[in-house]
Amino acid sequence: MKAARFYDRGDIRIEDIPEPVVEPGTVGIAVAWCGICGTDLHEFMEGPIFIPPCGHPHPISGESAPITMGHEFSGVVYAVGAGVDDIEVGQHVVVEPYIVADDVPTGPGDHYHLSKDMNFIGLGGRGGGLSERIAVKRRWVHPISHAIPLDQAALIEPLSVGHHAYTRSGAKAGDVALVGGAGPIGLLLSAILKAKGLTVFITELSAKRKEKARESGVADHILDPSEVDVVAEVMRLTGGKGVDVAFECSSVNPVLDTLVAVTKATGVVVIVSIWSHPATINVHSVVMKELDVRGTIAYCNDHQATIELVEQGKIKLAPFITQRIQLEDLVAQGFDTLIHNNESAVKIIVQPRFQPAE
Numbered sequence: 376m377k378a379a380r381f382y383d384r385g386d387i388r389i390e391d392i393p394e395p396v397v398e399p400g401t402v403g404i405a406v407a408w409c410g411i412c413g414t415d416l417h418e419f420m421e422g423p424i425f426i427p428p429c430g431h432p433h434p435i436s437g438e439s440a441p442i443t444m445g446h447e448f449s450g451v452v453y454a455v456g457a458g459v460d461d462i463e464v465g466q467h468v469v470v471e472p473y474i475v476a477d478d479v480p481t482g483p484g485d486h487y488h489l490s491k492d493m494n495f496i497g498l499g500g501r502g503g504g505l506s507e508r509i510a511v512k513r514r515w516v517h518p519i520s521h522a523i524p525l526d527q528a529a530l531i532e533p534l535s536v537g538h539h540a541y542t543r544s545g546a547k548a549g550d551v552a553l554v555g556g557a558g559p560i561g562l563l564l565s566a567i568l569k570a571k572g573l574t575v576f577i578t579e580l581s582a583k584r585k586e587k588a589r590e591s592g593v594a595d596h597i598l599d600p601s602e603v604d605v606v607a608e609v610m611r612l613t614g615g616k617g618v619d620v621a622f623e624c625s626s627v628n629p630v631l632d633t634l635v636a637v638t639k640a641t642g643v644v645v646i647v648s649i650w651s652h653p654a655t656i657n658v659h660s661v662v663m664k665e666l667d668v669r670g671t672i673a674y675c676n677d678h679q680a681t682i683e684l685v686e687q688g689k690i691k692l693a694p695f696i697t698q699r700i701q702l703e704d705l706v707a708q709g710f711d712t713l714i715h716n717n718e719s720a721v722k723i724i725v726q727p728r729f730q731p732a733e
């Protein structure tokens with residue numbers, strides 16, 4: 376079967392590799408669509424980061440480069456391994472792409488996403504969604520209804536990142552949120568916040584991303600710091616009170632400064648971005664307003680609730696798919712768009728092979 380395999384920085388190859396073996400306890404999935412993530416781009420441009428370099432096997436998966444990529448995918452079950460009796464061939468599914476040690480508890484309330492050596496399917500080994508087929512442990516396979524088109528279902532993984540950030544914030548219906556940065560993560564997080572009944576302000580510089588925020592309906596107000604004083608405008612819109620929660624999704628320090636300035640006393644600032652350098656923060660404001668500054672990473676028992684929001688029609692994912700490509704064109708079209716024309720893209724999704732009409 377065809378697979379996109381990461382060898383090293385700047386070296387991803389589309390190759391023929393053996394099909395996965397559907398071992399006991401696993402589910403064989405024919406991949407329908409797989410999104411390209413900013414993390415994949417970082418691996419290509421600056422990596423290996425999450426990917427274990429050649430000769431340095433990951434402590435849990437035991438694998439090292441070359442590694443099959445892709446962690447944001449949907450598909451159709453084509454085989455079930457021995458002992459799997461609650462999922463059938465033909466079921467539509469998405470994957471919560473974790474690699475965690477076998478002795479880590481993964482039930483409700485368990486923080487398996489923070490466990491030692493945690494990594495992701497499609498980065499740390501165990502196959503990936505940028506291939507025709509994959510076998511995944513039953514625990515990480517989430518059935519979805521046929522009402523969710525499989526192309527949109529590929530966005531459930533980054534949407535779950537937004538759901539986890541929302542959960543971390545403690546926000547509730549009726550609250551006002553400011554989201555800083557409307558890239559894929561800020562937009563999908565905003566969709567979760569709207570679905571949960573919040574009023575959502577977005578601050579964003581890019582014209583194309585402001586337009587996407589507008590047309591997708593995920594923001595009540597879009598504030599461009601090159602056009603307005605965002606702090607003054609948020610204060611005006613909230614009657615001088617400030618927002619209840621703020622989400623940093625840009626990894627840009629001025630955005631963090633704005634969020635801290637406009638969050639109300641006792642409010643919560645959630646850092647969603649991955650920062651590759653130390654940031655500065657107005658600690659005096661944090662103290663004098665008794666702010667909670669919180670991190671959030673990936674997801675943990677978020678997929679089920681996220682899937683339900685999509686199944687209930689509370690979140691429309693179609694506007695966030697901006698390009699569809701075939702696996703052969705992953706680098707020449709997919710990565711090229713993200714490198715040279717990032718703001719035009721939200722999610723580029725990849726079809727690993729021609730799927731016969733169902």
Ligand SMILES: NC(=O)c1ccc[n+]([C@@H]2O[C@H](COP(=O)([O-])OP(=O)(O)OC[C@H]3O[C@@H](n4cnc5c(N)ncnc54)[C@H](O)[C@@H]3O)[C@@H](O)[C@H]2O)c1
Pocket residue numbers: 413414536555556557558559560561578579580581584600624625626627629630646647648649650671672673674717
């Ligand atoms: N915590 C997690 O689990 C998790 C998961 C996935 C991604 N991430 C991180 O989330 C971050 C966002 O991801 P993304 O793919 O949406 O990134 P992105 O770079 O596409 O989006 C960032 C957005 O911020 C905007 N921006 C930049 N400067 C600004 C300013 N001064 N004011 C307002 N907006 C500004 C940019 O125009 C851009 O649209 C990244 O750091 C990514 O690594 C975190």
Ligand SMILES: [Zn+2]
Pocket residue numbers: 412413414446447533
């Ligand atoms: Zn991702």
